[in-house]
Amino acid sequence: xxxxxxxxxxxxxxxxxxxxxxxxxxxxxxxxxxxxxxxxxxxxxxxxxxxxxxxxxxxxxxxxxxxxxxxxxxxxxxxxxxxxxxxxxxxxxxxxxxxxxxxxxxxxxxxxxxxxxxxxxxxxxxxxxxxxxxxxxxxxxxxxxxxxxxxxxxxxxxxxxxxxxxxxxxxxxxxxxxxxxxxxxxxxxxxxxxxxxxxxxxxxxxxxxxxxxxxxxxxxxxxxxxxxxxxxxxxxxxxxxxxxxxxxxxxxxxxxxxxxxxxxxxxxxxxxxxxxxxxxxxxxxxxxxxxxxxxxxxxxxxxxxxxxxxxxxxxxxxxxxxxxxxxxxxxxxxxxxxxxxxxxxxxxxxxxxxxxxxxxxxxxxxxxxxxxxxxxxxxxxxxxxxxxxxxxxxxxxxxxxxxxxxxxxxxxxxxxxxxxxxxxxxxxxxxxxxxxxxxxxxxxxxxxxxxxxxxxxxxxxxxxxxxxxxxxxxxxxxxxxxxxxxxxxxxxxxxxxxxxxxxxxxxxxxxxxxxxxxxxxxxxxxxxxxxxxxxxxxxxxxxxxxxxxxxxxxxxxxxxxxxxxxxxxxxxxxxxxxxxxxxxxxxxxxxxxxx
RNA sequence: GGUUCCGUAGCUCAGUUGGAUAGAGCAACAGCCUUCUAAGCUGUGGGUCGAGCGUUCGAGUCGCUCCGGAAUCACCA
Numbered sequence: 235x236x237x238x239x240x241x242x243x244x245x246x247x248x249x250x251x252x253x254x255x256x257x258x259x260x261x262x263x264x265x266x267x268x269x270x271x272x273x274x275x276x277x278x279x280x281x282x283x284x285x286x287x288x289x290x291x292x293x294x295x296x297x298x299x300x301x302x303x304x305x306x307x308x309x310x311x312x313x314x315x316x317x318x319x320x321x322x323x324x325x326x327x328x329x330x331x332x333x334x335x336x337x338x339x340x341x342x343x344x345x346x347x348x349x350x351x352x353x354x355x356x357x358x359x360x361x362x363x364x365x366x367x368x369x370x371x372x373x374x375x376x377x378x379x380x381x382x383x384x385x386x387x388x389x390x391x392x393x394x395x396x397x398x399x400x401x402x403x404x405x406x407x408x409x410x411x412x413x414x415x416x417x418x419x420x421x422x423x424x425x426x427x428x429x430x431x432x433x434x435x436x437x438x439x440x441x442x443x444x445x446x447x448x449x450x451x452x453x454x455x456x457x458x459x460x461x462x463x464x465x466x467x468x469x470x471x472x473x474x475x476x477x478x479x480x481x482x483x484x485x486x487x488x489x490x491x492x493x494x495x496x497x498x499x500x501x502x503x504x505x506x507x508x509x510x511x512x513x514x515x516x517x518x519x520x521x522x523x524x525x526x527x528x529x530x531x532x533x534x535x536x537x538x539x540x541x542x543x544x545x546x547x548x549x550x551x552x553x554x555x556x557x558x559x560x561x562x563x564x565x566x567x568x569x570x571x572x573x574x575x576x577x578x579x580x581x582x583x584x585x586x587x588x589x590x591x592x593x594x595x596x597x598x599x600x601x602x603x604x605x606x607x608x609x610x611x612x613x614x615x616x617x618x619x620x621x622x623x624x625x626x627x628x629x630x631x632x633x634x635x636x637x638x639x640x641x642x643x644x645x646x647x648x649x650x651x652x653x654x655x656x657x658x659x660x661x662x663x664x665x666x667x668x669x670x671x672x673x674x675x676x677x678x679x680x681x682x683x684x685x686x687x688x689x690x691x692x693x694x695x696x697x698x699x700x701x702x703x704x705x706x707x708x709x710x711x712x713x714x715x716x717x718x719x720x721x722x723x724x725x726x727x728x729x730x731x732x733x734x735x736x737x738x739x740x741x742x743x744x745x746x747x748x749x750x751x752x753x754x755x756x757x758x759x760x761x762x763x764x765x766x767x768x769x770x771x772x773x774x775x776x777x778x779x780x781x782x783x784x785x786x787x788x789x790x791x792x793x794x795x796x797x798x799x800x801x802x803x804x805x806x807x808x809x810x811x812x813x814x815x816x817x818x819x820x821x822x823x824x825x826x827x828x829x
Numbered sequence: 830g831g832u833u834c835c836g837u838a839g840c841u842c843a844g845u846u847g848g849a850u851a852g853a854g855c856a857a858c859a860g861c862c863u864u865c866u867a868a869g870c871u872g873u874g875g876g877u878c879g880a881g882c883g884u885u886c887g888a889g890u891c892g893c894u895c896c897g898g899a900a901u902c903a904c905c906a
Contacts, residue, residue: 258846266849276848278886315849358906395906539904556904563906592833593901619834620899656868686842690835691899699841702868704854712868720865773843776853787870829868
C-alpha cells in the first residue's frame with residue numbers, strides 16, 4: 235500500500251512540479267487516530283521543490299492522487315500534513331488478498347537469505363537456571379523465529395560451560411559430603427541437586443576461610459588458601475590431565491545437570507539445533523591462539539602468558555592464555571566461533587548475552603579480525619539488560635535468586651486459580667485444564683518479559699508483575715481463543731458459507747481499523763528481524779488484539795443476517811486469529827483453542 | 830577515573846528514518862453481560878518526557894554540558 239502511494243506521489247510531484255523527488259523526501263506514515271485518513275504525507279520536505287506553501291502543495295498532491303489512484307478516495311489537509319483516505323472497497327480487496335495468502339507475513343528463504351547462527355542460553359553446569367536465564371532464553375528463541383520468519387536460515391546454538399573451576403567445586407562437595415546420593419535417590423531434578431553441592435561448597439569454604447582470617451590472613455588470602463579451594467584446583471588440574479576417575483565423575487554430574495536443564499528447556503518451549511560444549515572448544519581456541527602467536531598477531535610475556543594488544547582500538551591488552559598454558563573464557567569463545575564458522579559458514583552470528591559482557595564481545599570480535607578471520611565482522615553481540623527485583627539485583631548469597639522452575643510452576647498455578655475464579659474451563663478433563671493453564675501461565679511470563687525493549691534493564695516483581703489483564707500475554711491468547719470459538723461455532727451451525735460470498739461488502743470503520751493493522755503485519759516481521767526486537771511483535775499483537783476486541787464488542791459476527799457481511803466478518807476474524815497465532819509463535823507463546 | 834547503556838503518569842512500559850494536542854496497561858473511580866467467551870468493552874482523573882543549552886520550519890527522538898542509576902575495565906565466567 236505504501237509503495238503504491240509512494241509511486242503515486244512521485245508521479246504527482248513530477249507532473250505537478252517537473253521534478254523527480256528523492257525517496258527520503260517522501261515521508262509517509264500512518265495517520266494518527268485523531269485525524270481522518272489512513273496515511274499521511276508530511277509535505278514540509280517537499281515545499282522546496284514545489285515552491286508553494288505546505289497547504290497548497292498538500293492540496294495539489296491530494297487532488298492528483300484522489301483523481302489518479304483508484305484506491306485513494308479522498309484527502310484532507312491540516313497544517314503541513316496531507317491525510318489520505320483509502321477507500322473501504324480497497325481495504326476489502328486487501329483483506330481478500332491477505333486472506334488468500336496462506337503464508338501471510340512469513341517469508342521463505344530466497345536469494346537474499348542469510349545464514350544466521352544464534353547463540354543463547356549458555357548455562358554453567360553448576361547451578362539451575364534462574365530468571366536471568368529465562369530472559370536470555372526467551373529473547374534468543376523468539377529472535378531465532380523472527381529472523382527465520384523474515385526469510386533467513388537460522389541455526390540455534392547453545393554453548394554449555396561445562397568445564398572449569400565451578401563444576402570442580404560441586405564435584406568436591408559431592409565427593410566429601412554426598413555419601414553416594416543421586417538425583418534419583420533424592421527425588422530431585424539433577425541441576426538443582428548439583429547446584430545444592432555448589433552452594434554447600436561455598437558454605438564450607440566460607441567456614442574454612444573464616445577460621446584462617448581469625449588466625450591472621452586477609453579475607454582474599456583465606457579464600458584462596460583454604461583447603462577446599464586448593465582441592466578444587468587440584469581437581470581441575472586432574473581433569474585437564476584427563477584423569478579417568480575425575481573425568482568419570484565430571485561426566486556423571488554433568489549428565490545429571492543436563493537432564494535437569496532438558497526439563498526446564500522443555501517447560502519453556504525452547505530448543506536448539508546444535509549444542510556446543512566448552513570442554514570440546516577450548517582446545518581449538520588454544521590452538522588458534524598459539525598459531526596466531528606464531529604469525530605475530532599476539533604477544534608472549536616473559537611469564538609465558540599470551541596477550542592481544544588492542545590499545546590501538548582504544549581497548550586494553552587482554553589475556554588469551556594463562557602463564558601455565560591453560561585457557562580462559564575468551565580462549566574457548568575464540569575456538570567456538572571458529573568451529574561454528576567452519577560448521578555453517580554463517581553470514582551473521584548473533585550472541586544473546588547480557589550487557590555485562592559488552593567488553594568481552596568487543597574484544598572477541600576485534601581479536602578474531604586481528605587474527606585474520608574476516609567473517610568476524612558478522613559477529614553481533616545482542617546485548618540485553620539485566621532483570622532486577624524490586625529490592626535490586628538478584629543475589630545468590632542473599633537467596634533472592636528467582637529459580638526458573640519455581641517461577642514456571644507458580645505461573646501455571648496462578649493461571650489455574652484465575653481460571654477457577656472466573657469459572658472457566660468447565661467440562662474439560664484435568665489434563666486439558668492443566669495444559670491450558672500451563673499455556674496461559676507461560677504466556678503471561680513470556681509476554682511480560684518480551685514486551686519490553688531488550689536493551690533496557692527490567693524490574694520483575696514476582697508478586698505483582700504478572701498480570702492476566704490488559705497488555706499481557708493472556709489478553710492476546712484470550713482474543714485468539716475467542717476467535718477460535720466463534721469459528722468453531724460457525725462450522726458447527728453451518729452458518730459459514732464456504733463459497734466466496736463476500737461481494738459487495740464495504741467494510742465499516744471498525745473493520746477497516748482491524749484490516750489496517752493486519753496489513754501492517756507484513757512489514758512488522760522484517761522490521762522486528764532488522765531491529766532484533768521481539769518487543770515490536772509483542773506490542774503489535776497487543777494493538778491488533780485490542781482493535782479486534784473493539785470490533786467484536788460493537789458488531790455481531792454470527793448474528794449478522796446479511797450473508798455476505800457475515801462471511802466477510804468471519805474472514806476478518808479468521809485472518810486476525812491467524813496473525814495473532816503467528817505473532818504469538820514468533821514470541822514462542824502457545825495459542826490456546828479455549829480459555 | 831575510562832568506556833557503554835538507561836532516565837517518559839503513583840507503578841510497569843510503548844513512542845517508527847526528527848513530524849500534528851506524548852500513548853497503553855496496572856492501581857483509583859463510574860458505567861456495560863437474556864445476545865458469538867466480561868481474562869472483554871466504554872468513560873474520568875493523572876506528565877516540567879531527569880535538568881539546561883544548541884541544531885531545525887519542527888526535538889521525548891539528534892549534538893554538547895550537567896544530575897541520577899546500572900554494567901564493565903581480573904592469569905573469573
